[in-house]
Amino acid sequence: MKGLTPLFLGIFGTFAFSWIALTVIPTWQIGHLNPESDEEGTEIYPRPQSGMFERGGHVYAANGCVYCHSQQVRADYAADDIERKWGNRRSAPRDYIFDRPVFLGKMRMGQDLANIGARAPAEEESPAPAGAASPAAQGAAASPAGAQKASPSSGSSPATAPGGSPRTLPAATSPPAVLQTSPVPPGQPIGGASPSPGQMASATPGSSPPAPSAQTPGAPWPIQTAGLPPMYSAAWHHVHLYSPRSINLDSNMPSYRFLYEKRRIAGERSADALQLSGPDAPPEGWEIVPTYDAKCLVAYLMALNQSHPLKEARLVGGAPAPAASPAPAVQGASPGPAAAGSPAAPKK
């Protein structure tokens, strides 16, 4: 090849071609999406996130959660994510417009987290009205209970708000899903002796225990080791992050003890102290409490929720089933995690 000019032009041209095609045009196509609202304009999704969410995202990045956990639900025709109950519809670009950074993820050494917040039991004692979820107000809140109170009911999760629009979809995100996706804790047979998930499905926000605590063992959650907080609740996340193998013996998730503090109980036991048992429990007179980073991380996880419908991403199974539908109970009676007859996800 003679001459530098054609070489240089070619090198530049091929690069520019790829850059324009794969980053500039997509930006033009889907790079300026707005939240979607219903006809009345009352229900807007997605909403900007709280400051705790943002900080939690940085904790998520700093500790490399993204190398094992994805945050995307693939369409039902492409993969079995929905059948695995990781979501009730495929993820759409609009779900992520307020995320920075975005953690789509490339590995599933752990479960998909796109809807981990939606899987939380609906048991918040006083869910904040959706309108109150102003990001600024929540952001600075560093109260010890902040993580548990603020996050699940924060803007992105209208499903937990009482009297939400009829379009809220508890069916696919309500606890029966938990039964099918969760790893089984040791010594706890699936189905068998555990309470029917129907109990869970009927557990309305008002009737469930106000807050998980060690004082209420044997709570009527399915697949629930006695003494542990309800699965996917904020308190459960803290125990899981602190000691993954206390919940699932086979888990290969690292423990994040450095996000927690061991301290002497001064007077009363803190409200947010971890409910640990066995070898993980601190000695008498001591307690394990989450640091602010741990609270932010859990607030972040609890706010991950793509259960809100979007026009561009069809819900699998068409119209959403009503909350108190008996279907989950019937299905829950079948032993094992076989998702064969899931009402929400007809087989392809």
Place this chain on the structure above:
Amino acid sequence: MKEPAVSAAAGDTEQLERAYIDASTRVPVLMFYTSAIAWLILGTLLAGFVSWKLHSPDLLGNISFLTWGRVRPAHMNVMVYGWASMAGMGTAVWLMARLCRTMLRFPLLLVAGAAFWNVGVLIGVGAILLGDSTGFQWLEFPRYVAVILFIAYTLMASWAVLMFRHRRGDQIYITQWYLLGAFLWFPWLYAAGQLMLFVVPVQGVLQSAVGWWYANNLLFLWFGAIALGTAYYMIPKVIGRPVYSYHLATIGFWSYALFSSWTGMTRLVDGPFPAWMITASIAATILTMIPVATVGLNHHLTMKGYFPLLRYSPTLRFTVFGAMSYTVFSVIGVLISLRSIASYVNFTEASIAYSHLGLYAFFTMVIFGSMYYIVPRLVGREWRYGSLIKLHFWASAYGIGLMTLMLLAGGFLQGANLENPALPFSESIETVLPYLRGRSLAGILMTVSHFIFAYHFGLMLLGLGRTSTVPTFLNPVEAEISGGH
């Protein structure tokens, strides 16, 4: 084409001139190589730790800076920016000086560049371990580190431009196309990635698109281009015979530049993106078979009749292994990008296998080969032990082979279980764990090989190589058939 055509048979002047040019590259290239090998050792130790923790998660788990999720990006960045980039630049600098047929000018630019680069990587890895990672694959270094790396890179790139201006002769050899491409693509890529992710971030999922566009292009346009350029020089040089076809090389280069730069979106298959983006990347991945076929054919026909030399020449053996791995890497890349297969393996260890095939079996092996050629010409000594080179080769080759097999097989089984909703999720993890233990074994082999190489390189640096006019062969030369080294 002129340069490699001139074999050892050429006149003394030419050989003398080359020796002078080689000597002029001594300080900067050795500086790049020494830093690279130091990073390689650190990265290998980190890799072993990461691999082990994946199946023994409680190993030193309670220390924040040793948690798996921090050590893993530290390992990747040490390997990508510490080892691979520095080793690649060392080889590229030497090749540039030789192919421009001019003494290395402005060595201070390079020395300063290498020093800055080392500082940047060091701070960046520290920042990741202390919890300041950005969370984007291969772009985990925080912004202040990106600035340092960019300054370092500007120094080195301006050196490359100056060298090109002082080159002798009109011909631009194939290797120089690739090197010029790499030297220009890298800063554009890095700048585009940094701008679109951190300075003026694009919205939502597009960040992932930009991130994977960057990572894949770094693999192809930076590492791949350097490795292919190096192979185009080393193979003809060692066997003393010109490249088989110049025209094939032209087709190979331009199709490589055109298609491989479009492949990034295959990593996002079935994700929340317009389908055309992913389809375009899959199509481009299939089209990369064109450069693979032309480059592979060209190397093969160049080598034809000279394959027995693989028994003797360390350079040739490593380089040919790397060049062959390029084909394997690309074919695997096509397979795992097809939608029907990708829906199984997209979120599994198979994609780790793919990255290792590209960065290790292909790039790193070619660069090892070039180091075996270049270092003796810089220090004026021959490699001390043929046996150590052999050990290095076999431990690396078996190591990466075993690792790839383990990760691919484990990844496919993991994916099959993931896509079977009748099985609990934990089943997919339990399936892959034995393969991850196998991967750790493969890692031990590679660790051994890297320590052997570092030791051997250290001997050369200290001037403890052999003084001989005959290069170190892997096996005693039975007949005088090997013209080169």
